[in-house]
Amino acid sequence: MQRQIIYFTLGLALFLGVLGTSYAQTAKPITGSFALTNATIVTVTNGIVENGTLLIQNGKIIAIGKAVAIPDGFTVLDCSNHFIYPGFIDGGTRLGLSEVGSISLTQDDDEIGEFTPHMQALTAVNPNSVAIPVTRVEGVTTVLTQPTGGMFPGTAALINLVGYTPDQMYAGFKGVIMNFPSSAKRGQFDRRSDEDLKKAEEKALKTANEIWEQLALYADITSKAKADERLDYNPEMDALLPVYKGEMTLLLEVNKDKDILSAIKWVKEKKIQKVAFTGVAEGWRVADSLAKAQIPVITGPVIAIPNRTSDRYDAAYANAGKMQKAGVKVALRTNDAENVRNLPFNAGFAIAYGMDKEAALKAVTIVPAELFGVNKDLGSLEVGKSATLFVSTGDPFETSSNVKYLFISGYQVPLDSRHIQLYNEFLRRVPGFQR
Amino acid sequence: MKNILISMLCLLSVISYAQPATGDVLIKNGTVLTITKEVLENTDVLIQQGKIKQIAKNIAAPKGVQVIDATGLFVMPGIIDAHSHIALDVVNEASSPVTAEVAVGDAIDPFDISIYRALAGGVTTSHAMHGSANAIGGECQTIKHRWGLREQQEYKMEGAPRTIKFALGENPMRVHGEGRKIQPATRMGVEQVIRQAFAEGKAYMEAKQKYAANKKTDATALPPKYNRRLEKMEAILKGDIIIHCHSYRADEIYMLLNVLKDYGVTKICFQHVNEGFKVAPELAAYGATASVFADWWAYKFEVYYSTPYNAAILMENGVITSINSDSGDYIRHLYHQAGKTQRYGGLSNDDALKLITINPAIQLGIENRVGSIEVGKDGDIAIFKGHPLSIYAVPQMTIVDGIIRFDINKDNDDMRIDVDPEALPVYMHHSQHTHDHDRCMQDVYEFFEMGGRQFYFHNHRH
Numbered sequence: 001m002q003r004q005i006i007y008f009t010l011g012l013a014l015f016l017g018v019l020g021t022s023y024a025q026t027a028k029p030i031t032g033s034f035a036l037t038n039a040t041i042v043t044v045t046n047g048i049v050e051n052g053t054l055l056i057q058n059g060k061i062i063a064i065g066k067a068v069a070i071p072d073g074f075t076v077l078d079c080s081n082h083f084i085y086p087g088f089i090d091g092g093t094r095l096g097l098s099e100v101g102s103i104s105l106t107q108d109d110d111e112i113g114e115f116t117p118h119m120q121a122l123t124a125v126n127p128n129s130v131a132i133p134v135t136r137v138e139g140v141t142t143v144l145t146q147p148t149g150g151m152f153p154g155t156a157a158l159i160n161l162v163g164y165t166p167d168q169m170y171a172g173f174k175g176v177i178m179n180f181p182s183s184a185k186r187g188q189f190d191r192r193s194d195e196d197l198k199k200a201e202e203k204a205l206k207t208a209n210e211i212w213e214q215l216a217l218y219a220d221i222t223s224k225a226k227a228d229e230r231l232d233y234n235p236e237m238d239a240l241l242p243v244y245k246g247e248m249t250l251l252l253e254v255n256k257d258k259d260i261l262s263a264i265k266w267v268k269e270k271k272i273q274k275v276a277f278t279g280v281a282e283g284w285r286v287a288d289s290l291a292k293a294q295i296p297v298i299t300g301p302v303i304a305i306p307n308r309t310s311d312r313y314d315a316a317y318a319n320a321g322k323m324q325k326a327g328v329k330v331a332l333r334t335n336d337a338e339n340v341r342n343l344p345f346n347a348g349f350a351i352a353y354g355m356d357k358e359a360a361l362k363a364v365t366i367v368p369a370e371l372f373g374v375n376k377d378l379g380s381l382e383v384g385k386s387a388t389l390f391v392s393t394g395d396p397f398e399t400s401s402n403v404k405y406l407f408i409s410g411y412q413v414p415l416d417s418r419h420i421q422l423y424n425e426f427l428r429r430v431p432g433f434q435r
Numbered sequence: 436m437k438n439i440l441i442s443m444l445c446l447l448s449v450i451s452y453a454q455p456a457t458g459d460v461l462i463k464n465g466t467v468l469t470i471t472k473e474v475l476e477n478t479d480v481l482i483q484q485g486k487i488k489q490i491a492k493n494i495a496a497p498k499g500v501q502v503i504d505a506t507g508l509f510v511m512p513g514i515i516d517a518h519s520h521i522a523l524d525v526v527n528e529a530s531s532p533v534t535a536e537v538a539v540g541d542a543i544d545p546f547d548i549s550i551y552r553a554l555a556g557g558v559t560t561s562h563a564m565h566g567s568a569n570a571i572g573g574e575c576q577t578i579k580h581r582w583g584l585r586e587q588q589e590y591k592m593e594g595a596p597r598t599i600k601f602a603l604g605e606n607p608m609r610v611h612g613e614g615r616k617i618q619p620a621t622r623m624g625v626e627q628v629i630r631q632a633f634a635e636g637k638a639y640m641e642a643k644q645k646y647a648a649n650k651k652t653d654a655t656a657l658p659p660k661y662n663r664r665l666e667k668m669e670a671i672l673k674g675d676i677i678i679h680c681h682s683y684r685a686d687e688i689y690m691l692l693n694v695l696k697d698y699g700v701t702k703i704c705f706q707h708v709n710e711g712f713k714v715a716p717e718l719a720a721y722g723a724t725a726s727v728f729a730d731w732w733a734y735k736f737e738v739y740y741s742t743p744y745n746a747a748i749l750m751e752n753g754v755i756t757s758i759n760s761d762s763g764d765y766i767r768h769l770y771h772q773a774g775k776t777q778r779y780g781g782l783s784n785d786d787a788l789k790l791i792t793i794n795p796a797i798q799l800g801i802e803n804r805v806g807s808i809e810v811g812k813d814g815d816i817a818i819f820k821g822h823p824l825s826i827y828a829v830p831q832m833t834i835v836d837g838i839i840r841f842d843i844n845k846d847n848d849d850m851r852i853d854v855d856p857e858a859l860p861v862y863m864h865h866s867q868h869t870h871d872h873d874r875c876m877q878d879v880y881e882f883f884e885m886g887g888r889q890f891y892f893h894n895h896r897h
Contacts, residue, residue, distance in 0.1 A: 099733070100735060100736050100739055101733060101734035101735055102605075102735035102736065103735070103736060130733075130739075131733060138778075303764070303768065303771075304764060305552065305763060305764045305767070309548045309851060310848070310851060310854075311848075311849075312846060312848055312850075313551065313555040313767065313846070313850070314555070337733070338732055338733035338734070339731070339732075341730075345771065348826030348827060349768075349771075349826065351827060352826065352827045352828065352829050353829070395826075397826050398825060398826050399771065399774035399775050399777050399778045399824065400777040400824070400825075401778070402778060418742070419732075419741075419742040419744060419779075420742075420744075422712070422741075422742040422744065423712075423742055423744035423748065423779075423780070426712045426713055427744070427748050428751070429715075429716060
């Protein structure tokens with residue numbers, strides 16, 4: 001009996017020991033006061049500080065400069081030969097909404113229906129998606145995650161890539177998505193004739209106009225309704241109303257040259273005050289019109305094939321640069337889910353094929369931050385902004401660079417993901433297993 | 436007599452296809468990345484009659500040889516893609532779990548603009564593969580990107596070893612098990628389908644051998660009935676065809692190694708092989724090679740437990756590894772895909788460049804012809820502004836057999852040949868979250884009509 005008790009106690013101790021170890025091995029985000037020293041600080045908005053120090057306290061950047069004294073109690077992270085950048089922002093993804101591509105029940109971006117602007121991306125963000133750590137350890141800290149599908153598929157949300165609940169991740173911007181009526185084919189499988197395409201476009205445009213007429217009516221009625229008068233539940237119109245009133249941004253997806261021109265006309269006609277065009281694959285063909293209309297653009301992926309077989313091979317690579325040079329305000333996106341981590345490489349390709357280096361950096365930092373109205377907190381390294389940044393061993397657009405330290409919303413986030421765990425486990429397997 | 440003359444003329448024309456045009460160029464003063472030897476600064480490369488004749492400083496241009504100034508540029512061997520589906524009219528013969536009898540060489544499309552786009556990414560050779568619908572698919576075709584030529588035959592790399600596509604896991608299970616309610620519906624079934632084909636091939640081979648041995652002494656001896664499918668299986672068993680096997684999970688990779696061991700088949704390159712890193716020592720011990728993606732994952736369940744460190748782990752464990760595209764998009768920036776192994780695993784410049792040059796050449800059995808800059812090898816060269824592993828690299832010129840097939844300074848707006856002016860559709864690859872650059876399962880859903888937009892809008896279909 002006594003022996004059994006001893007065994008039991010030993011077993012329990014062993015079990016708890018193992019448990020304790022495994023908990024200890026799981027690194028978690030930590031808060032605190034940090035001093036990042038001897039770094040090249042690329043502020044984006046205020047130039048580059050060589051050999052500088054950046055202080056983080058209470059989740060905010062509290063100092064940036066060459067001669068910053070390190071207060072007591074700060075954890076010093078030596079960043080010699082390294083670079084500090086604000087966290088990169090991807091202007092269009094499905095991150096958190098999509099887990100396994102071929103398994104539709106793990107896809108939460110594409111709801112049934114053509115007119116569903118009330119579908120909230122934020123609701124379906126899975127904070128524990130395996131793709132989230134995979135993305136953030138490459139320096140992409142903030143993404144717009146968006147519904148897809150119908151003409152008004154839903155409301156996109158900007159999220160920071162750390163947190164246990166969608167609300168903890170929410171970065172302060174929502175926008176309604178509109179897939180603008182298009183005369184383009186959806187891909188090589190699309191066998192519709194030119195005539196059918198034109199008919200479909202006209203029909204869709206008619207629908208869009210009708211929706212906007214109804215919206216005008218809805219706005220009028222709701223504004224005149226007395227306090228005790230209740231209208232029928234109309235979540236679709238309620239979701240669109242802020243766009244109509246100019247309180248929320250319409251993210252209008254449009255790609256073909258003629259469609260872009262038609263969209264410019266449409267938003268002017270409807271007097272839509274806050275709008276950004278997304279996709280804009282053929283923006284280079286109508287760059288001057290876009291610039292003149294002063295509509296900002298979220299374009300990408302840059303690393304993509306041209307839309308027409310007759311196009312130059314580099315049409316997609318060069319698109320962002322051509323729009324930027326024409327005076328269009330350009331932000332970048334990957335339009336991806338599991339490989340949003342390739343955002344920096346998209347910026348790199350844009351530079352290789354003509355975009356100004358500084359403009360490309362801004363296209364993944366301050367431009368989307370401004371576009372989303374979160375530039376008080378994100379998009380550059382400035383005192384008072386959120387400590388959402390990363391330390392890179394080199395030019396962050398180069399594949400040879402690595403992220404050394406990562407901060408999101410003031411938390412130091414461990415550089416760990418399932419991809420890194422698999423590397424550590426399998427690079428050199430435990431020797432001795434036979435057969 | 437007249438008939439004989441015509442037949443002789445026909446024969447001559449066939450022979451002339453077998454020896455495609457070659458050219459002479461002298462590339463001056465570049466940084467030459469030889470791959471198999473050292474990096475040579477300020478060095479010239481002379482190509483004559485399509486072959487590398489000399490690598491040295493200050494080579495005097497022979498008369499009539501075009502001179503290319505590569506001062507400040509990087510000169511590397513033409514990039515090789517061990518897995519693509521460009522230049523093909525059709526990819527999958529999805530009508531049976533075993534279709535060894537077919538060959539994609541019969542379906543080459545010399546007018547596919549993807550060939551030119553690949554050249555614009557420095558790629559001179561690609562492995563046009565059958566799709567992954569069947570456990571044993573069709574024969575593949577190693578092609579050279581001789582853009583501008585109009586005959587199918589002229590794209591085939593003369594003398595390249597024969598290769599065949601195998602496929603494990605979800606794709607054959609989905610197409611045949613789910614789609615047609617026949618084996619294989621599981622990974623157990625995939626093993627048995629392949630074992631059955633090998634067993635039949637072996638019996639066929641032995642029956643032919645028996646006939647060959649007996650026919651002189653036994654007047655009643657008969658050969659087995661000719662069977663094109665089993666002819667292929669026999670050629671695989673004899674080592675005349677290299678297997679390139681679409682695979683993802685460690686268990687199925689290990690399964691095929693066991694099957695091949697039983698039949699004494701050694702020439703095997705695993706394609707995609709996303710979980711190859713889990714059985715890297717087993718792959719190395721068998722002498723199997725691996726052709727992987729740089730970072731694709733999560734597009735279906737069998738790639739959910741992948742890692743972009745795959746190439747680095749395989750290389751560290753001694754597996755000859757390449758990075759492939761499987762895509763008309765990614766084939767254009769394989770140099771960038773190779774660069775990703777520096778982020779994910781810290782590969783050296785030499786090792787990273789091997790992934791897209793000499794290593795895929797070894798996997799296709801053409802390493803004596805291409806994959807490095809050495810005297811005697813084919814004059815296949817890619818010239819880059821910026822180091823090819825840099826994100827800012829831009830391919831400037833691509834040379835195949837000594838002929839310039841891509842020149843960034845002579846790149847017109849429309850590089851198509853034989854254009855139908857009516858056929859100018861605009862495809863919105865950007866407008867939805869499609870990843871339809873992949874063609875590994877092309878033609879399958881048309882064939883079975885099991886699609887619907889789910890397949891088109893959500894699936895990577897590698």
